[in-house]
Amino acid sequence: MPSWPRRSRTARPAPALDVRDARGLPTGDIRDFCLQAPVDAALLGEHVEALGRFSFYGDQLWCLMAGGSLQGLCWTGGNVVPYRMPPGGAELVAERLRARRRRYSSIVGPAQDVLPLWELLEADAPPPREVRADQPSLIITGEPLVAAEARVRLSDRADLDVLLPACVAMFTEEVGYSPMDAGNGYERRVRTLVESGRSLSWVAQTEYGREVIFKAELGTVALGVTQVQGVWVNPRYRGRGYAAAGMAAVVEYAQRHVAPVVSLYVNGYNTAALAVYRKVGFTQVGTFATVLF
CATH class of the missing domain: 3.40.630.30 (Gcn5-related N-acetyltransferase (GNAT))
Structure with missing residues (x-):
């Protein structure tokens, strides 16, 4: 030793x-x-x-x-x-x-x-407008569990006259103020999403005139992931199952043409939206948070 x-x-x-x-x-x-x-x-x-x-x-x-x-x-x-x-x-x-x-x-x-x-x-x-500390992050990689709404399609420039007000209504409902208050940047954003093939909507002629029934955007596309944003159903048509069928159409399109993984995040208190996404086949993989100013 x-x-x-x-x-x-x-x-x-x-x-x-x-x-x-x-x-x-x-x-x-x-x-x-x-x-x-x-x-x-x-x-x-x-x-x-x-x-x-x-x-x-x-x-x-x-x-x-x-x-x-x-x-x-x-x-x-x-x-x-x-x-x-x-x-x-x-x-x-x-x-x-x-x-x-x-x-x-x-x-x-x-x-x-x-x-x-x-x-x-x-x-x-x-001071922040809101701190959203619990936003379940959801994904779907397989086929939707509900039938897709066939009338959901890529938006085009001819839809902008009704699509922009729908987007403004969605944003105002979600955040609490109109995005148009800050100038025309939001309008450019909506137009860019349409022109780049990342806006999907169901536009119909109804008794109220031509209007958007459902819409969503492929807000982020990167790393083999599509993140869906701006999901909205016209208040006149809520409670009819259009959200689930519309999301199924968005998922099908995104998986076929954009990326194999479709994701989104939603406020934890929005139990109705969570129920819709789970019905479509989304599962939680994490939690996001957002501090809004």
């Missing part, structure tokens, strides 16, 4: 965490990191996939790095979207947001990322 003392093994300190923007980091590495949880990452996934086309996006996508390894992301454009924040990451992002005085309309993403970040920002942030 050797008589000299054994050297004690000391744990190496963990690499220091820092924040840098995405410029100079291989886009493929960032995309691979997002693909570890593509449903959680879908909201910022479109920006990640656009990094090669729009260089200025690199300044708005912040990377949390330790020892040269990517540990987390945060999109900081019009919205703040954190994703897979490591221990200490929320503190670094909050400090940098305060230093740069970034203005944003919401903080949105997986609840485990959003809520700790908001706790750090709250003292210096404007």
